[in-house]
Amino acid sequence: MSDKIVLIDGNSIINRAFYGVPDLTNSEGIHTNAIYGFINIMLKILEEEQAGYLTVAFDMKHPTFRHIKYPEYKGTRKGMPDELREQIPLLKEVLHAMGIRTVEKAGYEADDILGTIATRCSEQGMKVSLVSGDRDLLQLASDTILIRIPKTKRGGTEIENYNTAEVVEKYQVTPAQIIDLKGLMGDASDNIPGVPGIGEKTAAKILSAFETVENAYAHIDEVMPNKARESLREHYDLAVLSKDLATIKVDCELEYTLEEAKMPSLFTPEAFALFKRFEFKSLYNKFEGDVSRNDKLEEKFIEVTSKEEAEKIFQSILALKEARDLKELVTDGISTDRVGLMFACLEGTIVGVAVTYSEDTCYYLSANEVVSVEYILEQVNTIIEENIMLSAVSLKEMLPYIQATSTSKIYDMGLASYVMNPLKDTYHYDDIARDYLEITVPSREELFGKTKEKEVFENQKEVYKNFICYHSYIAYLALEKLSTQLYEANSLELFVDIEMPLIYTLYDMECRGIRVNKEALKEYGDQLEVRIKELEKKIYEHAGEEFNINSPKQLGIILFEKLHMPFAKKTKTGYSTSADVLEKLRSEDPVIDEILEYRQLTKLKSTYADGLATYIAEDNRIHGKFNQTITATGRISSTEPNLQNIPIRMELGRQIRKVFIPEDGYVFLDADYSQIELRVLAHMSDDERLIEAYKQEQDIHKITASQVFHTPLNEVTNAQRSNAKAVNFGIVYGISSFSLGQDLNITKKEADVYIKKYFETYPRVKEFLDNLVEEGKKNGYVTSLFNRRRPIPELSSSNFMQRSFGERVAMNSPIQGTAADIIKIAMIRTNQKLKDLKLKSRLLLQIHDELLIETHKDEIEQVANILKDEMQGAATLHVPLEVEVKQGNNWYEAK
Structure with missing residues (x-):
């Protein structure tokens, strides 16, 4: 066994890992990024060191000798984020499962424990590698004690190593003088005040001349420069205090033996169980094949x-x-x-x-x-x-x-x-x-x-x-x-009555598939290719040269260096040419519209015109997969290919639906819920005015516009209705005034007024949404009308952006989840009814709030009635569920 020991400053390294690794949570909602980062740093060190002994030291939540002596300094550290605090006991659990010796003792900080163990081991002739982000520990560096300080660079971990020579080279002082250096220059990260006006370079020069703080003060008239001399003269007490604060204790009374610190096997079944729980999948391969x-x-x-x-x-x-x-x-x-x-x-x-x-x-x-x-x-x-x-x-x-x-x-x-x-x-x-x-x-x-x-x-x-x-x-x-x-959890009925029967419905849909007109698909691809070439030519003419339009780097150079456009946003890899950046530039030059259209069409071609062809089976049908366990809200997702993501905002995108055709002797019937999420909102909020508007079958967006803009109903303009529509749907998704302002191209203040007026119009909606957020904070989850739970760990985050996201999720998930459950019930009932009646017609697709039926021409009226009955009767709400059924000889016509 190697006579080398690795000592790790637990608090320092988990803190570094927390801020160096993006936020991670496991399926229980437990934050795990600090644990994951710590384990990776530790394994990297151990792989390099090949040591025979290992110990991790932690601070204890108890006054240390420094706290008692100088409460005004050691008591002013910034509070630890909750997401980090909750991970420390879990890290200790992981370390113990790996068989690693940990040490903590009331009255001592981790660096004092490490200083004591490092000194003992060094005196016994052992090599010591001490891992910490705290540079105070550099005072311990020697020929046998190596201080290793991890740093995050370019997303990875690099480690600075310090023996005596490296300390002298870096700081121009010896390790023993590090406490004097800190005494003069202080250390804001560790609440060590230092002497005002004295920085690292000046402090090093003073110590080079006088060796210690005390000796410098004894020769105060010789200290240079003048400003540093006067500051030290005035604040000598701070220098002495700072030096004392920086001094690491090396004689702590510890019950500690090297035998306990022998390097364990680490990758134990107990550790594997915790790695599994925390979902550290990239670390599973560290374990032997039979450990798990x-x-x-x-x-x-x-x-x-x-x-x-x-x-x-x-x-x-x-x-x-x-x-x-x-x-x-x-x-x-x-x-x-x-x-x-x-x-x-x-x-x-x-x-x-x-x-x-x-x-x-x-x-x-x-x-x-x-x-x-x-x-x-x-x-x-x-x-x-x-x-x-x-x-x-x-x-x-x-x-x-x-x-x-x-x-x-x-x-x-x-x-x-x-x-x-x-x-x-x-x-x-x-x-x-x-x-x-x-x-x-x-x-x-x-x-x-x-x-x-x-x-x-x-x-x-x-x-x-x-x-x-x-x-x-x-x-x-x-x-x-x-x-x-x-x-x-009150979710058994959801599982038994909705999710389980849905398996059979989705399986039926996968088996049936949807027919594709191969020739029409090829023609569509050719049509796109022609337009893409036209756009390429126009873009090159505007740019004055040919370049790779698909390269953000090359496009950024053209837009911001050659064409000198505003809003340049530099990143590590070049200028940002994201959609939001290009949207800001639309009024600057017609080339921007061409670039945006080019991007849309190239995606259409690769994803649909070319991509769909690879999924067409021998029966000329695409048999996609429908997934029940992908989305957090309960929505069904579609893969291989994703038919739910067929673009509908641009006409050329919508035309891809023309390639989907029914069998001979059949037509498509497409049934779509009208504003289902707004109707669910009306029901769940129990807002009388919103409910009444739907009961009267009024134009809800026009009604909202009339109320919000204080305009008579018959005088509401198209623009006002459009803005009200954005507010209506935005409210469902917990939209902020900032986002609404961007959507409507108005100021945040104006958007704020719109939202405020909306809530004045529908007061129970505001109350309902606020209650959802409170419910989420209290329970850790929110529920749909059918008791579908959506956990929201973000609501307990100390990060404002995370909490804000959690609040939006809390507002939207019950609404979206209820809408998802309703469409699932409608699918199950419609599919079963068609089978029970032994009809030739069959359910093929579900796309958000829409069902597509391949309908035999002899059954059109009967199937249309089945669709309406089953979709409208899928749930009993305070407002009617409205369904529109359309017919077509391809999906485009039916939609």
Whole structure:
């Protein structure tokens, strides 16, 4: 073992990490950036040092000898931000889990503890590396004690190293003279006053001549320059006090032995569990492959290859009780017969199944000549028919293989964990195990590394078996825990009645896809290409040269150096040419409009004209993915491709919808909610005037304009209505007067008046929004009308911008979440009604507040009525839900 010890100033380094690493929060809303930064700095140091011993020292919340002696100086430090304060005990928890010795003692600061340990170790002939951001510690530097000071540069960490020679070179004084240097020049960051008017260079010159503060004062008439001499003469007491404050104690009484500080293994299972909790994914690879593995759990994973054993297992499952409604079960205690299910599937073919029906064993049935795929599916489908309760982690992925419907008693635990906390990035089996079962299990990445799933299946049978069994076993265990938590959060109905049936609706939509006219798509791309070339030519003519328009750096040089445009905003990589900068420049030169249009069209071409073509399947349809667990508000998202992001603001963008066409003999019916979020606001705020306006089917924007601008209704101008519309929708999103001013191109003061008048017009709206913010602060979350929770950790932030963002989220999430729930209910009911009536028409897309139905020409009137009935009846509000249905031979016409 190396005879070197690394000593770390815990408070100093976590403080540096906090300000050096952008804000991070885990899915629990816990701030983690300081912990993450500290661990990275520590690991970098340890990798370089290869030391045999390690200790981290912390200040204690207790008066130190300096506080007692000089309360006016050590008691005036700036308060620690709450986000940093909450991370210190968590860091200590991480360090202890890593086996690292920490030291703190009442009456001593961390640098005194470090000074004492460093001195002891040095006297024993050991090499010491002391890591701190506090330059007071430079007084300890010697040939055996290296002071290492981390600095953040260009987003990374660089470390300055100081032995005796480096201190002398940098500060022109010896390490022992550092306290004298601080005595003269002070240190604002550490509340050391120093002598007024004496800076670092002057202090170094004085010490070069006189060595100490005391000696300089003894020869005060010889001190130069004159200003420094007189200041030292007048403030000698401050110099002595400052020197005392800067002096590190090296003889603290500590119960500390080197044996306790031996370098631990660091990457322990306990540490891994905390890294998982804090979601330090980039650090997972520091752990050995089996650290995260729960070996006792894997002992329960049994592979079955014989038909006889497989039949016994399925017979045992079929003997379980028929499932009751999950909502009823929770109220009686969820402990019930159930089965955790997971298929092993490669390239669309099932290769096995894992089933769990007790905590004792998870069975993996590998498909083979004896236990065939057909046999496995037959047995699983029988279990579903018999109404045995099943739980899974990714149910939608299983639907191609099983005969399940929205009434089947199968529950997706990934979806359940999303309903519990919609802020997470992933809802995999290992996330569920950690977050709800307090079990740490290896993720897919940890089991497979970079090896492809097929290769693992073929060459690492045991690893693959464990992977599938983890899904099944965790799904089995999680059903009871998650259902109970959903019930306690009042969100079980949301999960059972909305989110679970929606899986089947989305699966239907994915299978159906939407037809694309390939020729029309190519023509659209060619049309864009022609216009892009025209714009390129015009832009080059204005610029007087050709350049890469897509390069912000080159574009910035053209605009701000060659064309000398205003509002130049320099960044590290050049001038900013962001959309907001270009918007300010529109009136300066017609080239700006051309550049903005060029950007829009090139994006349209790459994303849609060219991008969509890659997704067209052999049936000439695009089968996109619809995701339930992406957005924090409950909105559905669309990927591969994102059909919800089809541009609608510019005509050329809208025309992309022309390439989407129905099958022969069909038309598109497009049904769109009218102002659903404003209607939800009216209902949830219970504002009488807003409710009445909607009941009278009046133009809400015109009504608002009339009230806000004190104008008779029949005299409201288009401009006033447009401004009122911006206020109406802005209020829903908690818009600030600054943002509204930018949107309407008016001053902040004018926008402030608009908002104030709006709230005077609809007073209950203001009260409702204020209450939402208070609810968010009190509970840590807000809820939709259907009890969808949205955690808002930002509301407890000490950062004003973060808190302001949190307040906007608090105001908007219940409204947007309720609107999302309503459209989901409408989708489920519409899809089911079409199937129940055995109609040929089918639901294809959901885009925000809009449903698109591929409607058979014989069913147009019937489907239009179904759409209206189901969408308007999806929720009962104080105001009517209005739906507009349009028909077309392509999506553009229908919209």
